[in-house]
Amino acid sequence: MMEYVVKPTAIAVVFVLLALLWTFPLLHLFAYPFVFLFLAAVMCSAWFGGLISGMIAAALSSCIVAFFFMPPIFSLSIAQEYRSYESAFIVCAVAVTAVSVARKRAEAAIRSSRDALDARVTERTAELERSNSEIRGRERQLRLLTEAIPQQIWRTDKDGSIEYANRDLLDFTGLHDLSGGAFFEIFHPEDRLIVTGGWQEARLNKTKFECKARVRGGDGDYRWFLIRANPQCDEDGAVQCWYGVHIDVEDQERAQQELLLSQERLSRYSRTLSMAEMAASIAHQLNQPLTALLTDANACRRWLQANPPNLERAEHSAERIVRDTANASEVVKRVRSLFSRADYVREWTDLNELIREFARLLRDEAIRRNIAIKLDLSNTLQPICADRVQIQQVLLNLAVNGMDAMAESETDRFLEISTKELQPKQALVTVRDYGVGVTPEASTRMFEPFFTTKPGGMGMGLAMCRTIVEEHDGRIWVEILNPGTAFHLTLHERD
């Protein structure tokens, strides 16, 4: 009731009275009844009071205009000639009301939608802030986790440059920035090639990266770490970043090396033992017929020297000499067959691949001896026909000789293994050390059995190498370099 009657009526009355008050002083300025302020009043009423107020104001204004300003004055009746004017006024008043109300509604709609928008924006902002602070909290916790975790962690950008390294990693390396090439500087120079090689391969194939390498600490000491990284890819399979972790395996590594060392000592010991036993057995087997032969010969001589000579007994002794000689040569034959191997496994072999595998096998031993292995392999080699195990035995002999030769060296502790294509259809393998070297006299005899310059050496290693290489229709020779020694061997390639 209040909403629909009192308030619109009051508004309409107020505006109409205001218009009436202002119209009187302005009345004498115009020839025609001045009614425009009432239109303004209708408009204002409709604007502020709504449709009802506008209609009331229009009706009220029409009456007042007809009463006060249309002749005859002070009468609601209207002279003939002013009727059209009055009609025009009423139409205008209604139109103004309609326009004003419509406008007002549109305005109100706009305002209300703007308010709603505002409210929504405020709400959203609050929500955003809440979730932002949640994210910040989670992020802080994540950061705390990555910082507090007792493990070295890093993340790269999509190009593989470090963009985040956790506290543990920075503290260990004593560096502030690991981006760019600085990252690879933390690895031991001898392991750097393995790390960079493996890393490039992993990045190329977008696969997991894993390798073992020594990392330099802030104090300058190296420790063994297991380096692992995984790529993070988007839906299209493009790498976004890499996550990496360094796991300290120094203690395990050291324990393993100790183990290897003791194993090697043990196997060397048992090898010497079995060699000694074999030598004793061979000596025994040979000494028996030799004893018989020497004794036969002496007995024969004694029968002949007797007075008179006992020819019958002497002949018996001589016959035994013949028989025992056959026994002795049988022993020699048995010993030979003991050392010869008939079960060759010849197969087409990628020489480079064989050498890489061999280098991997040798790596632990080389690290223990603090020697770096360098490979320089030709990529034009054809497969060779060989017994893999035998060729690796040859390489092992040469490599161990080379490492032995460098045992006392202060610098240049490198063992270089290279392959090269030789004309015609031959592969050349070179094992080169930078050690003490050999004398020219030794170099002419070093492939003979039992020739050795090592204390406690058997002198069988290089002799065995030559046997194996020659069984493969190859050649092996030594080159004296300054410093060091190079062993070359040739092997036939596939035609």
Next chain:
Amino acid sequence: MSHSLPPQIIYLVDDDISVREALGDLLESAGFEVGRFGSAEDFLAEWRPEMAGCLLLDVRLPGLSGLQLQTRLAEASRSIPIVIMTAHGDVPMVRKALKAGAIDFLSKPFQDDELLRAVEQALAVDRARRQSEALMSSIAARYDTLSDRERQVMELVTEGMMNKEIADELHLSLNTVKVYRKQVMDKMHADSLAELVRMRGKLGTKHADQP
């Protein structure tokens, strides 16, 4: 004194038939008598302590080893001089054998004069031992013929007591002691007091404790 000793034989133990035949032949060419055995067990089965001679023994044998045979013989107090042969230059084994009383060792292969020298030395040891054993047994046999009283007198005489002191000790007259003393010297075939003392020494404590 002269005793006829049994002939000396060289007992040769080696599992290698060629070596055994050759060594046997060589020793025979030097005029020795040789017994050949392929194993320590064969030797033990046949050998008797009264057989004079020496043992030429290879260290490594199938079954009972040379060293084990040596130990066996020592445990049974069956003493025979041993010459060890080895084809190994096996120092610890040789040392053990020598410690256990081997006369000598020969490292195969060896020359005939080395062998003959070692064997002759071993035979000499055996001969000396058998002579002293024979002597010993004849003294013991003579001692067994003495009466208890004579033994008492012999005991005191060899301890250096005068006849007078012995008489006092045994409550006998001086003349009786003199008679006993004469009988002891006769029965023991002793030409002098010094010889009797030596015989007493050879008899050792075993007989002395007898009443």
